[in-house]
Amino acid sequence: xxxxxxxxxxxxxxxxxxxxxxxxxxxxxxxxxxxxxxxxxxxxxxxxxxxxxxxxxxxxxxxxxxxxxxxxxxxxxxxxxxxxxxxxxxxxxxxxxxxxxxxxxxxxxxxxxxxxxxxxxxxxxxxxxxxxxxxxxxxxxxxxxxxxxxxxxxxxxxxxxxxxxx
Amino acid sequence: xxxxxxxxxxxxxxxxxxxxxxxxxxxxxxxxxxxxxxxxxxxxxxxxxxxxxxxxxxxxxxxxxxxxxxxxxxxxxxxxxxxxxxxxxxxxxxxxxxxxxxxxxxxxxxxxxxxxxxxxxxxxxxxxxxxxxxxxxxxxxxxxxxxxxxxxxxxxxxxxxxxxxxxxxxxxxxxxxxxxxxxxxxxxxxxxxxxxxxxxxxxxxxxxxxxxxxxxxxxxxxxxxxxxxxxxxxxxxxxxxxxxxxxxxxxxxxxxxxxxxxxxxxxxxxxxxxxxxxxxxxxxxxxxxxxxxxxxxxxxxxxxxxxxxxxxxxxxxxxxxxxxxxxxxxxxxxxxxxxxxxxxxxxxxxxxxxxxxxxxxxxxxxxxxxxxxxxx
Numbered sequence: 001x002x003x004x005x006x007x008x009x010x011x012x013x014x015x016x017x018x019x020x021x022x023x024x025x026x027x028x029x030x031x032x033x034x035x036x037x038x039x040x041x042x043x044x045x046x047x048x049x050x051x052x053x054x055x056x057x058x059x060x061x062x063x064x065x066x067x068x069x070x071x072x073x074x075x076x077x078x079x080x081x082x083x084x085x086x087x088x089x090x091x092x093x094x095x096x097x098x099x100x101x102x103x104x105x106x107x108x109x110x111x112x113x114x115x116x117x118x119x120x121x122x123x124x125x126x127x128x129x130x131x132x133x134x135x136x137x138x139x140x141x142x143x144x145x146x147x148x149x150x151x152x153x154x155x156x157x158x159x160x161x162x163x164x165x166x
Numbered sequence: 167x168x169x170x171x172x173x174x175x176x177x178x179x180x181x182x183x184x185x186x187x188x189x190x191x192x193x194x195x196x197x198x199x200x201x202x203x204x205x206x207x208x209x210x211x212x213x214x215x216x217x218x219x220x221x222x223x224x225x226x227x228x229x230x231x232x233x234x235x236x237x238x239x240x241x242x243x244x245x246x247x248x249x250x251x252x253x254x255x256x257x258x259x260x261x262x263x264x265x266x267x268x269x270x271x272x273x274x275x276x277x278x279x280x281x282x283x284x285x286x287x288x289x290x291x292x293x294x295x296x297x298x299x300x301x302x303x304x305x306x307x308x309x310x311x312x313x314x315x316x317x318x319x320x321x322x323x324x325x326x327x328x329x330x331x332x333x334x335x336x337x338x339x340x341x342x343x344x345x346x347x348x349x350x351x352x353x354x355x356x357x358x359x360x361x362x363x364x365x366x367x368x369x370x371x372x373x374x375x376x377x378x379x380x381x382x383x384x385x386x387x388x389x390x391x392x393x394x395x396x397x398x399x400x401x402x403x404x405x406x407x408x409x410x411x412x413x414x415x416x417x418x419x420x421x422x423x424x425x426x427x428x429x430x431x432x433x434x435x436x437x438x439x440x441x442x443x444x445x446x447x448x449x450x451x452x453x454x455x456x457x458x459x460x461x462x463x464x465x466x467x468x469x470x471x472x473x474x475x476x477x478x479x480x481x482x483x484x485x486x487x488x489x490x491x492x493x494x495x496x497x498x499x500x501x502x503x504x505x506x507x508x509x510x511x512x513x514x515x516x517x518x519x520x521x522x523x524x525x526x527x528x529x530x531x532x533x534x535x536x537x538x539x540x541x542x
Contacts, residue, residue, distance in 0.1 A: 016239065030184050068192040
């Protein structure tokens with residue numbers, strides 16, 4: 001069986017974010033916002049990535065070997081008469097339902113570098129004009145809905161969301 | 167401090183079809199990039215039970231997934247949307263092409279007698295497209311191997327003769343030479359075709375195989391078709407000169423395969439070998455390099471030798487297993503003797519000495535000869 005890798009007519013440009021660990025989430029991520037990627041001024045390769053209250057500092061690094069972005073697609077056999085003839089010959093030798101549809105890959109782009117985030121994230125706290133502990137202090141309103149930050153290591157701080165009962 | 171609101175700030179979101187599991191990262195070395203630049207073919211090959219390979223025009227790479235603990239997010243530059251998060255990419259390593267399968271494939275439909283050509287319903291051999299589809303090698307490597315296997319092209323299909331059939335035809339040719347008192351370097355082709363009951367192109371093919379002419383009749387790919395009814399198109403001269411070496415090897419193989427159950431003593435083998443050959447041919451055991459070796463036939467008398475036939479094509483393809491089997495046949499080898507049996511398994515980039523020392527140890531015998539023995 002042959003799977004052809006062909007150049008796509010729909011070439012795209014991509015970049016890769018290399019995050020430590022893996023994303024943990026519940027529910028559907030479609031169309032959700034992950035974070036804000038900012039290129040630091042006056043630098044070529046430095047980036048920061050804000051995910052919720054966490055800020056990751058990263059750098060663009062070249063890849064040792066370029067990575068091709070390939071996408072799998074399935075060709076419907078009925079559309080191609082040549083494939084029909086070929087399948088007729090193949091079906092004499094083996095009856096394999098897997099060959100009902102042929103698969104091919106399209107090369108949709110090539111990446112020569114990636115933005116790599118290797119350091120531990122820092123916390124971004126928006127400033128408030130209210131003095132802590134004063135009579136006018138109130139609990140901060142719930143933050144906008146965001147994805148959980150990237151899990152860095154299993155030994156992260158055990159303190160979670162401290163709550164004050166003032 | 168609020169991030170700068172300029173072109174360098176991107177809001178990264180997940181796409182509407184996240185995660186799109188059809189995407190892969192494929193590592194591209196220079197050969198792959200050249201193929202793409204020249205708009206040439208890249209094919210992943212393999213059946214359901216095979217390990218996948220990637221083939222360019224002339225090279226074969228094995229495909230492995232290289233995993234990482236990091237997450238690589240694939241983001242489109244146009245939309246800043248994440249298509250997929252992957253923790254692996256596909257790595258390529260150049261390998262020797264897997265061509266023994268091709269030999270098995272062709273010989274599974276080898277021509278065994280002349281009657282095979284009279285049945286039109288039975289498709290003989292394989293077409294080039296069928297071969298390309300099944301063999302995990304590049305086209306150029308397949309073409310070279312088809313030449314090496316001495317295939318014929320008959321009705322646009324590649325066929326091989328079984329060894330029995332080939333031996334039979336050559337036997338008939340040599341018999342005609344004896345009956346007609348022809349010299350082996352002066353065989354009249356027309357008389358062979360007249361007297362031997364076999365298709366004409368088969369006889370010509372066998373004469374070609376065992377003659378001194380070096381140019382092959384077949385070429386791979388858009389190969390030249392041998393037509394059965396053709397006249398003297400392929401030979402301006404009507405004379406064929408047999409290669410004595412090839413005839414000797416043919417006779418030796420006959421003897422060794424017939425007595426496959428037990429080893430034949432060297433002296434007996436040489437006597438029988440000479441008896442089966444015409445008087446003007448003097449056989450020499452060095453002709454059988456890569457086909458047979460001499461091994462001690464008994465532990466009491468080290469000078470007594472037996473001839474051991476080794477079929478290189480059925481040895482294991484994994485180097486370690488092949489070395490193990492070779493050292494079971496003989497506990498020590500000279501580098502010259504072992505080279506023909508392991509040459510096809512040397513990975514690209516390795517030298518012969520490097521490869522041999524990976525799986526064996528060198529020793530020096532009491533007579534000062536350098537040999538290798540098993541390492542394990």
